[in-house]
Amino acid sequence: MTPVDLVCLPFAGAHMDPFHALRRECESAVPGLASMTVTYPGHGGRVHGALAPTILEMAHDALGEIDEHRARRGSGHRETVLLGYSMGGYVAYELAHLLADRGEPPVRLLAMAATPPAHLDGTDLDLGTDDELLEHCAQYGLVSPGSFPEGTMRRLFLPALRNDILAVDRYPTARGRRPLPAATELVVFTGAHDATVAHQDRWADLTAAPPRTHVYDGGHFFVTECRDALVRDVVAHLGTHRERTAA
Known part of the structure; x- marks a missing residue:
């Protein structure tokens, strides 16, 4: 069987790995x-680096991370599955386009909680103050102005969140x-009660x-609300993918 790399790409403002449990399972x-x-760049363990202000720059940077990951695992052909959330x-x-541009085989793209890009x-958006930023993000059901009291937490985490929200808005x-x-x-993959995502059929x-x-009985963050069902479906797709590549 051809070995498979599952590459997960987080939602805006993510500093910790939101897919850790899903990946392990x-x-x-x-x-x-x-x-x-x-x-x-500018997130998590790279928090002191310069932020990537556009989606395309994030994709180019992600390509470098994938290459490093592959180098650590050694040479040999591997299939690539991209899981992108929001x-x-x-x-x-x-990233799927960048991989194709350099001659790699087609990927499988798992698009979660995301409106079709077109x-x-x-x-x-004008997110002038931290409170305006947090009020905008409250619609996704993850943060609120009270989530980040004044001080160090805002200085550490909100620049990346602001950068990412604006990168999506200006795509x-x-x-x-x-x-x-x-x-x-x-x-x-989408949440039935996610009011922030539209036109899912246009994918x-x-x-x-x-x-x-796949539609889950949850909101924008069905990754936590419907975790067991999501893991089951992702595992089923990965297993089917491997069976086809081995045939």
């Missing part, structure tokens, strides 16, 4: 699977109209074959 259930979560879905979309509505719609590379497999515009879709 997938590795236990799918023999030969290796996984990693990309840390964006903002990470757009980074994964760009339908992102840029609004020229060029024209880039999001490009079909995914030929033979890319697309699977869409079909990006691939020759209709994407498979």
Whole structure:
């Protein structure tokens, strides 16, 4: 069987690995699977580095992290599965194009909690104050102004969150109209009560074959609200992928 790399791309403002438990369960259930979560510049263990202000720059940086991950595991052909959550879905979309541009086989893209990129509505956001930023992010159900009291926590964590929200808001719609590379497999995961995501059916515009879709009884962060069902579905897709590549 061809070994598989599962590459996870987090949502805006993530500093810790939100996929740690999911990755461990997938590795236990799918023999030969290796996984990693990309840390964006200026986030987590790279918090003192310069932020990447655009989705495309994040994707280029992620490509470098993938190459380092592969180098540590040794040479040899590996299949790549990209799991992108919210903002990470757009980074994964760009990354799929970058991998194809350098001649790699088509990836499988698992797009979670993300509006199709051509339908992102840029609004020229003006997030002038930290409280305005947190009020904007409250719609996703993860943070509120009270989540970050004044002081060190805001100085450490909010610059990355602000950067990421603006990167999504300013993503060029024209880039999001490009079909995914030929033979890319697309699977869409969404929360039934996620009011921040729209036009999920239009992901079909990006691939020759209709994407498979999973809908969970949760909001934007169904990754925690519906964790067991999500893990089960991701493991099932990874297992199916391996069976096909081994055939």
